[in-house]
Amino acid sequence: MNEIYRLNFIKNNLTKNIGLLLLNSIVSTLLRAAEKIPNEYEYISGNVREFIGRFTGESDIELQFKELRKYILDFCKRVNESKRSERTGLIKQIIDFIDANYQDCQISLASVASKFNITESYLSRFFKEQTGENFSKYIERLRMEKAHELLNKQNLPVSAVAEKVGYNYPQVFRRVYKRYFGITPSMSRKN
Numbered sequence: 001m002n003e004i005y006r007l008n009f010i011k012n013n014l015t016k017n018i019g020l021l022l023l024n025s026i027v028s029t030l031l032r033a034a035e036k037i038p039n040e041y042e043y044i045s046g047n048v049r050e051f052i053g054r055f056t057g058e059s060d061i062e063l064q065f066k067e068l069r070k071y072i073l074d075f076c077k078r079v080n081e082s083k084r085s086e087r088t089g090l091i092k093q094i095i096d097f098i099d100a101n102y103q104d105c106q107i108s109l110a111s112v113a114s115k116f117n118i119t120e121s122y123l124s125r126f127f128k129e130q131t132g133e134n135f136s137k138y139i140e141r142l143r144m145e146k147a148h149e150l151l152n153k154q155n156l157p158v159s160a161v162a163e164k165v166g167y168n169y170p171q172v173f174r175r176v177y178k179r180y181f182g183i184t185p186s187m188s189r190k191n
Contacts, residue, residue: 091130
């Protein structure tokens with residue numbers, strides 16, 4: 001009987017020790033992950049320190065895991081919010097850059113990606129995801145809206161308007177304008 005009791009005691013302590021090791025490992029991993037997000041580190045590390053302060057070897061391991069789970073879920077939520085905020089800031093910078101440089105006939109997916117130190121494929125997916133519009137279609141729409149405005153407000157030749165909105169060749173501009181509005185730039189000016 002004493003032998004069974006001793007084996008049970010060893011098994012329970014072994015399980016508890018493994019649980020404590022696992023908890024320590026999870027806490028360490030959580031703190032290392034929090035270091036990667038500087039604006040969240042203080043908040044997360046404070047919560048984890050609070051958790052560790054309440055953490056005793058005599059506590060119920062299952063209860064500690066449940067409490068640690070709350071910290072991990074809160075951490076994930078804050079990381080997602082932080083990433084969302086970063087993406088919002090990045091897309092705003094990209095759109096501001098395009099809006100300020102759409103007249104440059106050299107503006108392209110490659111040049112904008114290079115400017116923001118991201119890959120072309122990432123920029124293409126990111127831009128579409130954030131704006132709902134294809135990168136090149138956005139630039140084309142912006143150029144066409146500006147061209148339409150210039151044609152109706154200023155008495156510039158079509159070739160000058162084409163150049164002002166980023167087209168090297170007036171023929172290409174006319175073709176895109178007609179496809180976009182259904183009429184030629186000259187007809188647009190008359191309407």
